[in-house]
Amino acid sequence: MKNKFAVQVDDLTVAYNYKPVLWDIDLAVPEGVLMAIVGPNGAGKSTLIKSVLGIIKPIAGSVAIYGKPYNKQRKLVAYVPQKGSVDWDFPTTAIDVVMMGTYGSLGWIKRPGQKEKKAALEALEKVGMLAFKNRQISQLSGGQQQRVFLARALVQNASIYFMDEPFQGVDATTEIAIINILKELRKAGKTLVVVHHDLQTVPEYFDWVTFLNVKKIATGPVKEIFNDDNLTKTYGINYKVAINK
Amino acid sequence: MTSPQIEIQMIAAVVAVACAIPGVFLVLRKMALISDAISHSILPGIVAGFFITQDLNSPLLILLAALTGVITVILVEAIQKTGLVKEDTAIGLVFPALFSIGVIMIAKNANDVHLDIDAVLLGELAFAPFDRLILSGLDMGPKSLWLMGTILILSLGLLFLFFKELKVSTFDAGLSSALGISPIVMHYGLMSVSSVTVVGAFDAVGAILVVALMIAPAATAYLLTSDLKRMLLLSIVFGVFSAIAGYWLAHFLDASISGSMTTVLGVVFLMVYLFAPRKGLLSVLYRQKQQRTEVSLITFLLHLNNHSEEEERHINHLNEHINWQKIRAKTILDLAQKNNMILIKDEIVFLTEKGKDFTQRALEYIMTNKDERIEHMKDDFFLFRG
Numbered sequence: 001m002k003n004k005f006a007v008q009v010d011d012l013t014v015a016y017n018y019k020p021v022l023w024d025i026d027l028a029v030p031e032g033v034l035m036a037i038v039g040p041n042g043a044g045k046s047t048l049i050k051s052v053l054g055i056i057k058p059i060a061g062s063v064a065i066y067g068k069p070y071n072k073q074r075k076l077v078a079y080v081p082q083k084g085s086v087d088w089d090f091p092t093t094a095i096d097v098v099m100m101g102t103y104g105s106l107g108w109i110k111r112p113g114q115k116e117k118k119a120a121l122e123a124l125e126k127v128g129m130l131a132f133k134n135r136q137i138s139q140l141s142g143g144q145q146q147r148v149f150l151a152r153a154l155v156q157n158a159s160i161y162f163m164d165e166p167f168q169g170v171d172a173t174t175e176i177a178i179i180n181i182l183k184e185l186r187k188a189g190k191t192l193v194v195v196h197h198d199l200q201t202v203p204e205y206f207d208w209v210t211f212l213n214v215k216k217i218a219t220g221p222v223k224e225i226f227n228d229d230n231l232t233k234t235y236g237i238n239y240k241v242a243i244n245k
Numbered sequence: 246m247t248s249p250q251i252e253i254q255m256i257a258a259v260v261a262v263a264c265a266i267p268g269v270f271l272v273l274r275k276m277a278l279i280s281d282a283i284s285h286s287i288l289p290g291i292v293a294g295f296f297i298t299q300d301l302n303s304p305l306l307i308l309l310a311a312l313t314g315v316i317t318v319i320l321v322e323a324i325q326k327t328g329l330v331k332e333d334t335a336i337g338l339v340f341p342a343l344f345s346i347g348v349i350m351i352a353k354n355a356n357d358v359h360l361d362i363d364a365v366l367l368g369e370l371a372f373a374p375f376d377r378l379i380l381s382g383l384d385m386g387p388k389s390l391w392l393m394g395t396i397l398i399l400s401l402g403l404l405f406l407f408f409k410e411l412k413v414s415t416f417d418a419g420l421s422s423a424l425g426i427s428p429i430v431m432h433y434g435l436m437s438v439s440s441v442t443v444v445g446a447f448d449a450v451g452a453i454l455v456v457a458l459m460i461a462p463a464a465t466a467y468l469l470t471s472d473l474k475r476m477l478l479l480s481i482v483f484g485v486f487s488a489i490a491g492y493w494l495a496h497f498l499d500a501s502i503s504g505s506m507t508t509v510l511g512v513v514f515l516m517v518y519l520f521a522p523r524k525g526l527l528s529v530l531y532r533q534k535q536q537r538t539e540v541s542l543i544t545f546l547l548h549l550n551n552h553s554e555e556e557e558r559h560i561n562h563l564n565e566h567i568n569w570q571k572i573r574a575k576t577i578l579d580l581a582q583k584n585n586m587i588l589i590k591d592e593i594v595f596l597t598e599k600g601k602d603f604t605q606r607a608l609e610y611i612m613t614n615k616d617e618r619i620e621h622m623k624d625d626f627f628l629f630r631g
Contacts, residue, residue, distance in 0.1 A: 017326075017328055053423040054422065071425065074423070074424065074425050077423070081417060081419040081420055085419055086416055086417045090473075091273075091467065091470060091471045091476050092412070092471070092472070093471070093472070100413045100416070100417070100420065103413050103421075104423075104426075108426070109406050109407070109409075111409060112409070136471035
């Protein structure tokens with residue numbers, strides 16, 4: 001039987017210095033959803049993504065991408081780390097950063113060639129950054145840097161996209177441009193898991209949501225579970241978010 | 246030039262290139278201090294290796310000492326991981342401890358072995374040609390040239406093979422790991438190459454100055470380029486230039502070769518720091534001055550844009566109204582006129598179409614921070630370059 005879950009996390013526990021930051025997480029992400037992970041600072045949102053991608057080793061539990069371990073399914077997965085996690089003064093250009101997305105499918109030692117360059121240019125075009133392809137990355141604005149990161153994920157041509165706060169520090173135009181691309185990806189049948197901070201935009205942007213605060217509070221369709229009850233459970237205070245229709 | 250002179254310069258140049266390559270990645274990974282730690286803490290490794298092999302150029306000694314370098318990195322990381330102290334403190338704890346063990350080992354055995362602390366710390370390139378590689382009675386040249394040459398070829402080969410992996414794991418360890426290019430493997434690979442290079446080079450330039458050869462060329466190149474390949478190439482050029490210029494400086498001053506090489510490295514860095522086209526001090530100062538002028542220009546144009554009444558735009562009143570000194574006002578007026586942004590008729594200043602358009606775009610940029618429409622203005626105005 002074919003597994004209908006794009007991502008399945010079972011009993012995942014992650015600890016830093018023996019202090020659990022994620023506790024016994026069970027999570028199943030259906031194929032083709034655009035899912036937000038929400039929760040307060042220190043809730044373990046980034047850690048969850050990083051453990052799924054094998055960047056952090058969990059102390060217990062398992063992760064499956066379409067029913068198989070991550071290291072067997074790398075090519076199906078693209079990753080957009082937090083913008084602040086890299087040094088933007090690194091001596092490289094926008095197109096070069098996008099090309100890094102092709103390194104996974106190239107494997108060790110092999111160099112990117114014309115095919116990879118063409119893919120990178122197309123991805124830059126899609127995010128509206130073609131004009132900046134040879135710009136040094138420190139000379140880009142925050143929003144432009146985020147678009148370059150998105151282009152790098154697009155070039156991976158994956159089935160599942162993990163994104164860590166892709167809207168952080170971007171202007172309104174970029175935010176709209178990014179969410180349109182994400183929605184397009186979902187239309188194309190891709191699965192997207194996005195760490196998100198702005199609760200106001202959750203109902204508008206996403207169709208699936210996971211509430212996380214060290215433990216998983218709830219996961220499901222936004223329409224059904226994005227309510228004050230879950231928000232209060234997640235954020236610990238009596239949270240009244242205006243979910244205006 | 247005599248043949249030992251040529252040999253010394255060849256060794257110096259090979260050492261410089263071998264140091265520059267790992268140096269670039271250490272600088273980009275903000276790990277310059279680690280090279281300092283490695284260069285000191287390999288001392289016990291060198292001494293232990295020397296007791297066993299009785300030969301400073303033995304490959305076994307190199308490996309043993311390089312292992313001490315990697316152990317240093319592991320210790321630093323272990324202490325750092327406790328979360329009790331920061332990385333710099335951890336480095337400061339580890340390398341003096343290992344170094345002092347080396348010092349005691351030498352002191353306890355000083356009478357039996359031909360190895361003294363000065364030689365290890367400062368090196369002596371001038372003696373390098375005396376220690377020759379003799380193969381079946383044939384003189385193959387100085388041993389240290391062969392040794393460093395081998396290390397250089399090794400690290401060039403690794404750089405060539407794993408350039409892409411080094412780049413992505415240095416820039417974005419998270420992505421690198423997700424792609425299956427283990428940043429940990431790359432990290433320890435780089436640390437091993439750095440350790441082997443430091444051990445190989447210490448005999449020629451000393452354990453302390455080898456740090457300068459690793460860090461200074463990379464730091465200098467960093468100021469000049471925004472391309473990793475070019476940064477590597479420039480580091481090599483700066484390293485080799487400083488090594489050879491340093492040799493001749495030492496020759497004329499009758500001073501230490503390694504000391505002179507390091508001095509040249511420092512001077513080269515200083516020159517680039519002052520005169521680099523984009524990141525240099527002078528160009529930064531110039532840019533700031535230009536930006537001040539450009540802000541004044543926009544302020545002035547805005548004033549014209551906002552006031553239709555003639556008295557506000559009379560040339561004599563402008564000084565008082567914008568509250569500038571005469572010289573500044575004159576500079577701005579000239580600049581605006583030169584760019585055809587204003588027209589002066591009967592001592593009254595008018596905005597031209599070009600001036601209006603410019604003001605509009607500048608205003609829009611300042612308010613929205615969107616730079617699509619001012620893209621072409623970036624070449625002429627610093628202000629719009631972000």
